[in-house]
Amino acid sequence: MHPREWQIIISDGKTSIKQLYLSKFVGYSIGVLxxxxxxSVGMMVYVISQxxxxxxxxxxxxxxxxxRFQTQHEKILQYEEEKHTIARQLIELRALEEQMNDLVSELNPGRIAAFSEGPQGGLEEGLVKSSDFKINRDYSSISEEFSKLVASYQTAVQDMNQVTQDLKRTPIYWPADTEVVSSAFGYRTDPFTNVSSFHGGIDLAGPLDTEIYSTGHGVVEFAGWNGAYGKSVLINHGHAYKTRYSHLNDIHVQKGxxxxxxxxxxxxxxxxRSTGVHLHYEVLEDGERVDPYPFMTYIQNALDE
Structure with a gap:
């Protein structure tokens, strides 16, 4: 065998042995290949793995x-819903504001009393029972009750109708087309006897036939002549309240x-029993006469607070 050749012996156990002679160059070439x-295969495996x-x-x-996109999308949907909710609330608040303005306008809050000497009247002290009136009445309960009613306007539009009805059944409307108060509630010098006596209402002076208004929803319990009260109207508003309008020149309602x-x-x-043209106005709570003025000015005072 030549020293530059490689001898390769091949046998499959059945045939004779075969001998192949390759040059070293070819062998090296095959090894390198x-x-x-x-x-190359290893690099391909590595690249594929990477x-x-x-x-x-x-x-x-x-x-x-x-x-992240899904989360952002959900947040956007939530923001949209919140925006629509706020928009609905703003619409409700605007509606509430309009209803409040209408209600306040209907309740006539612009009336401001002007106290002045003028016509007076009413019952004499001897005709008044001590149980018929309260002198020093605490009106905090009225203010608290009405404040809750007014505050409820700010809570929800759906409560508006109920609140409106509650206020309309309460005698808080100004009773006459005049602001002149000629005699307040409480003790005074009687215009007929010049003796200190109790005045169980408030007197509003004005021209003859000045219009007189019901201060709240109710039912006429009495309409006609009533002794010292003259022509008089008594209205039952429910919730323990009644109002009396006296010394009238003409009556436009009847009982019932x-x-x-x-x-x-x-x-x-x-x-x-009157010294001149005026309205004698009373508010009765549970049958006892109380000062009408806090009722007449309640809405105005509540708006000023």
Whole structure:
């Protein structure tokens, strides 16, 4: 065998042995080729492995981005819903404000009393029972009750109708088309006897036939002549409240009539025990006469607070 040749013996156990002679150059070439092929395969495996890892990382990143997008989308939907909710609330608040303005306008809050000497009247002290009136009445309960009613306007539009009805059944409307108060509630010098006596109402002076209004929804309990009160109207508003309008020149309602707050019920006069044209106005709570003025000015005072 030549020293530059390689001898390769091949046998499959059945045939005779075969001998092949390759030059060393060819052998080296084959070895290099095999090694290169193996290296190439190894590099391809490595590259493919790296790509697989990168693809997995990319897929993970894409999933994270999708999750973030979904979260942002849900937040956007939530913000949209909140925006619509706020818009609805603003519409409700505007509606509430309009209803409040209408209610306040109907309740005639602009009346401001002007105290002045003028016509007076009413019962003499001897005709008044001590149980018929309260001198020093605490009106905090009235203020608390009415404040709750007014405050409820700010809570929800759906409560508006009920609150409106409650206020309209309460005698808080100004009773006459005049602001002149000629005699307040409480002790005074009687205009007929010049003796200190109790005045169980408030006197509003004005021209003859000045319009007189019901101060709250109710039912006419009495309409006609009533002794020293002259021509008089008594209205039952429910909730323990009644109101009396006296010394009228003319009466426009009769017993049993349903009347509304602000409705014309008569005209100012000077009938009965009276020194001149005026309205003698009383508020009765559980049958006892109380100062009408806090009722007449309640809405105005509540708006000023």
């Amino acid at each position: 095999v090694s290169t092929s193996l290296l 790509q697989v890892n990168e693809n997995e990382a990319l897929q993970s990143h894409v999933q994270e981005l999708n999750q 009539d349903q009347v509304k707050q602000g409705q014309l019920i008569g005209l100012m006069g000077s009938t009965g």
